[in-house]
Amino acid sequence: MTSSSKIVVVYHSGYGHTQKVAEAVAESARASLLKIDAEGNLPEAGWEQLAAADMIVFGSPTYMGTVSWQFKKFADASSKPWFRQAWKNKLFAGFTNSATMNGDKHSTLHYFMTLAMQHSGLWVGTGLMPNNSKAATRDDINYVGSFAGLMTVSPSDASPEEMVAGDIATAKAFGGRLLETAAHFAG
Ligand SMILES: Cc1cc2nc3c(=O)[nH]c(=O)nc-3n(C[C@H](O)[C@H](O)[C@H](O)COP(=O)(O)O)c2cc1C
Numbered sequence: 001m002t003s004s005s006k007i008v009v010v011y012h013s014g015y016g017h018t019q020k021v022a023e024a025v026a027e028s029a030r031a032s033l034l035k036i037d038a039e040g041n042l043p044e045a046g047w048e049q050l051a052a053a054d055m056i057v058f059g060s061p062t063y064m065g066t067v068s069w070q071f072k073k074f075a076d077a078s079s080k081p082w083f084r085q086a087w088k089n090k091l092f093a094g095f096t097n098s099a100t101m102n103g104d105k106h107s108t109l110h111y112f113m114t115l116a117m118q119h120s121g122l123w124v125g126t127g128l129m130p131n132n133s134k135a136a137t138r139d140d141i142n143y144v145g146s147f148a149g150l151m152t153v154s155p156s157d158a159s160p161e162e163m164v165a166g167d168i169a170t171a172k173a174f175g176g177r178l179l180e181t182a183a184h185f186a187g
Helices: 017-029 046-051 069-077 079-083 105-118 165-186
Strands: 007-011 032-035 055-061 091-098 150-153
Touching: 007 017, 007 046, 007 165, 017 032, 017 055, 017 091, 017 150, 017 165, 032 046, 046 079, 055 069, 055 105, 055 165, 069 079, 091 105, 091 165, 105 150, 150 165
Parallel strands: 007 032, 007 055, 055 091, 091 150
Antiparallel strands: none
16 A cells, blocks of 8 residues: 555444454554444544545444444435545445344445445455355354455354454455555555
């Protein structure tokens, strides 16, 4: 990545699990973290940070088969830059965490993709092959097996500290993919 490329991870997390994923993605993508708060608002200067980004990465837990209401409030508020198509041709990507292995996570990723398309952005998937052999384990990279965006799973009774190591490693691999993609388009 050129030093001028800016990646911003904008995410909501109700109970801290998605936050762990956001931190792992941001670490390897060398991205800034922008947290949507419990009221669905960004911190001061958040919108300016997004305006200056080369890549915007969306993150939300999957609640009732889609993004949290706080993330949706942020998405609706993004109608302001949408009117001016201010995010046109930025790169976009996304991730979601939920309790069930499937849990309708793809609906959440699909919502992120739709939002990115409304902003006339360019979507970046995981670029990670799934680990789906008989020998594969939960600790393998992309065991959950998503191309559209990062999917991670935390059992309903697991604390954020108990995130599966393979999922955190997958989040880091995904972040690396985002860093490389940003460099490719910057370069
Ligand atoms: C209101 C609500 C709805 C949920 N809906 C789903 C769902 O549709 N699918 C699923 O697999 N898990 C669902 N879950 C479980 C969460 O996705 C899971 O606990 C996740 O780790 C929460 O992430 P967070 O700690 O970042 O908020 C739901 C949890 C809540 C509180």
